[in-house]
Amino acid sequence: MTEIILEAERVTLRFGGLVANADVSLAVRRGEILGLIGPNGAGKSTLFNLISGTYRPTSGRILLEGQDITGLPAPERCRRGIARTFQVPRSFDSMNVVENVIVGGFVRHPRAAEARAAALATLDVVGLAHRADAVAGELTPPEKRRLEVARALATEPRLLLLDEVLTGLTPSEAKAGVELIRRVAERGVTVIMVEHVMEVVMPLVDRAVVLHLGRVLAEGRPADVVRDEAVIAAYLGERRRAA
Missing domain, CATH: 1.10.8 (Helicase, Ruva Protein; domain 3)
Incomplete structure (x- = not known):
């Protein structure tokens, strides 16, 4: 079994009465490219902020290579091997x-x-x-x-968080971006990427996790996730079902 590099265990973040992430649990395997997808407001960037140390969860914990890093500030997490980009x-x-x-x-x-x-x-x-x-x-x-x-x-880094690095690019630029992400992964860096360009990201990632209203809606192989009825209803829509 592939070693787990990052785990989120029932992570919740509240801003007053607003719940940005709710009981989010996921495990990221060393060396994989994991896609984090979902509609706007689903909590994807918030989860990145929790993993990178910008925010501290209201409840739950985050582990890097089995070590609890929930209370560590962002600079220390960077020293331990977590890096990120921004939208x-x-x-x-x-x-x-x-x-x-x-x-x-x-x-x-x-x-x-x-x-x-x-x-x-x-x-x-x-x-x-x-x-x-x-x-x-x-x-x-x-x-x-x-x-x-x-x-x-x-x-x-050992873990790289990419927040919409392919968004807004032309097809040729996006293709070059995909090749870059593959090169990064080939260098032994585990990648979690948030992306909205489904046609680009789904052939690239090894697994996909879908967030909806701050919760994990589905996860699995890209081909299975895009056929999930709950994902189609919440995110992809009937036009994507036909496609």
């Missing part, structure tokens, strides 16, 4: 591209020269080496998404 790319726009990635490299390489070398190697992986000296604020939207991935990879 809206965040960069230090006045710094150049390699400097942005060096920020992530400092997590593992406290010396500037070592962090820079790691950053340049990471830019090569994501296809931005030719833009290393460009000012980050001048990048195109697809390049900014790759910069986010590069900065996260520079922390040398």
Whole structure:
């Protein structure tokens, strides 16, 4: 049986009377690409915030490689091997591209020269080496998404959370993004990805977890999930049933 790298056990997060996640339980296997899907407001990004340490759950717990990390802050979780991107790319726009990635490299390489070398190697992986000296604020939207991935990879994560990195891309850009995610997984990084582009994400992921109204609605192989009646009713709709 494949080793479990991350577990969420009955995780609930309340904001006053609003329940953002309710009794969410899932297990992520080392080396897999897990798709986290669902309609807007389903609680996907909230769950990412709980896993990465931005939020602390109201109840339940989160374990990384069997160790309870529920009470750990985000920087410590990063040091332990969890990295993430954001729906809206965040960069230090006045710094150049390699400097942005060096920020992530400092997590593992406290010396500037070592962090820079790691950053340049990471830019090569994501296809931005030719833009290393460009000012980050001048990048195109697809390049900014790759910069986010590069900065996260520079922390040398074991678990990478990708929040809609393929959203808003052209078909050719999305194809390149899929190839990048596969390369990341081939390097031994476990990936959880939130995505709305079903046609792109379903052939890519090993398993899918569907959230609806903050709860797990279904999980399993992509081919099984898209045929689940509850998923069709809540998310895909009758047009997708016909397809």
